[in-house]
Amino acid sequence: MISLRLRMFAILMAATCAVWLSGIAWIHHSTAAKVDHVLDARLAEAARMVSSLISDRRIDVEAAVALATSSETVAGYSRQLSCQIWRLDGARLAGSTFAPEERLAEADGFGTNTVDGTEWRVFSVTDAERGVRVMIGDSMAMRERLIADVTHGLILPSLAILPVLTGLIWLGLSGGLRPLRRLAGDLAAREAEELHPLDRRLPSELTPVRGAMNDLFARVEAARERERSFTAFAAHELKTPLAGLKTQAQIAARGDEGQRARALSQIETSVARTDRLVRQLLDMAAVDARRMGEDHAPLAAILRDCVQMTEALAEAKGVNVRVEAGPAPPRDRLLLGAALRNVLENAIQASPAGGTVRVRADARRIEVTDRGPGIRAEDRTRITERFFRGSRPKPGGSGLGLAIARTAMEKMGGELHLDPARGGGERVTLRLG
Structure with a gap:
């Protein structure tokens, strides 16, 4: 891809050339326009002078013609006017050396005519008293050559300046882009662990770039902190059930029938807890990496899948799950599924045996209500933080369910709200964006 400097240089040179050509x-x-105006004035002046001399009888016709058509030489440029004097009855009285034989004009005033293959600019004046018409003409070729000479004299100096202007534009661009090169140097000199904000003073045009990069550094640092927390928590949480599994397996191998049954029951509980923890960790990783709009499904299908996935847990707890769903557009299967499944699991875990978890859904929201003990007031501000279990943690809980649900809803442009349910319990509302 073409560099920014070359691109700006090309744009500036194109603009400069366009202005230069417009100036030409x-x-x-x-x-x-000015040369034509001056030469037309000279034509009229010469014609009127000849007419005046003839009218006053101060000079004969031939002498008047010679006077009017005397050669003018200025800086090597020779200009020769052509003069004709005709009687009004059509007879030619006199003419200059370079004047054609045919009449230059038929009417008084200015005119442009072609005579003997040559284009002439002519001014005519009639002396009715003496019955003659005086015509003074200029060759248009001569005028065009004069205009070209004057134009070239003005253009050539400006053309000589163009290379100098090109060099100045290049140097100006190099100096203007120097802060950008310094910024690139600062970034190149950083180690991978250096995520502190950039503090170099920059021109106003680069300030948004610096702000965006500092924001990126902050987000990368936050992501790395989450990864460190994720790794540490996963290692800690998996270590406990795995150690328990090992211990219970040793008891089962060496104990009597009663000890073996209790050990197998504990192993089953630990496996279930580990399975849920691993799944939640995978959910959290998938939600963090997910982008909106990759896979949509009808809301009813997402509800049905979530209920089926929590059915075994509900049966084990003796909890009924009732769903009321109205018509709704398709939603993101992974994000909404992760949010609803974790909220539903939390509601089932919190519900007493024989209790009921109600799910109401429409196009704008999904409400999950349980009849458990609810969330304590002092825990509400932190209950959606990752790995926060609250002051009254549930057995087997990991502190990830509501954090996953909140992150998934934010990715969808929605919101997660927690409110005490009327009559006891908790009501979780997933407001769809």
């Missing part, structure tokens, strides 16, 4: 066009047009 304007110079040519302005020069042509």
Whole structure:
């Protein structure tokens, strides 16, 4: 991909060339207009002078023609006017050396005519008293050459400046991009562990870049902290049930029938706890990595899957799960499924034996209500933090369920709300975005 410096240089040079070409066009047009105006004035002046001399009889016709068409040489440029004097009855009285034989014009005033293959700019004036018409003409080729010479004289100096301007633009871009190179150098010099904010003073155009990078550093640091917490917690939580499994397995291998039965029961409990912990850890990792909109399913299907996945836990606890669902658009299967499943598991775990967990769902929200002891007031502000079990933790809990649900809802653009249920228990509301 083309570098930023070359891209900006190309844009600036294109703009400069466009302005330069526009200036050339304007110079040519302005020069042509002014030269035409000056030469037309000279034509009119010469024609009126000849007419005046003839009218006053101070000079004969041939002398007047010679006077009007005398050669002008300025800085190596020679200009020769052509003059004709015609009688009004159509007879030619006189003409200059370079004037054509045919009449230059038919009417008074200015005109542009082609005579003998040459284009002429002509001014004519009639002396009705003497019955003659005086015509003074300029070759258009001569005018165009004069305009071209003047235009070239103005353009060539500006053309010589163009390389200098190109160099200045390149140097200006190099200096203007120097803060960006310094920023790149600061980043290149950092170690992978250095995530502190950038504090170098930068131009206002680069301040948003610095802010975005500092925000990225903060998010990366937060993600790394979560990973460290995740690893430490997983190692700690898995160590306990695994140690228990080992102990109970040794008891089962060496004990009598009663001890073996109790040990196998404890092994089953530990395996169930470990299985739920591993699944929640996988849920948390999947929710963290998930992007919205990858897989959608009808809300009724997501509800049905979550109820089926918690059915064994509900039967073991003796809890009934009742679902009331209205029509709703499809939702993200993984995110909403992870949120609802963990909320439902928490509600079943909190419910007393023989209790009922109610799930009400529509297009805007899902409410899960249990009749358990609820959440203590002092725990409400932290209950959705990862690995926080509260001051009255449930046996086998990991402190991840509500944290997974909150993260999943935020990824969907929704919200998680916890409120005491009327009549006791807890009501968890998943507000869908």
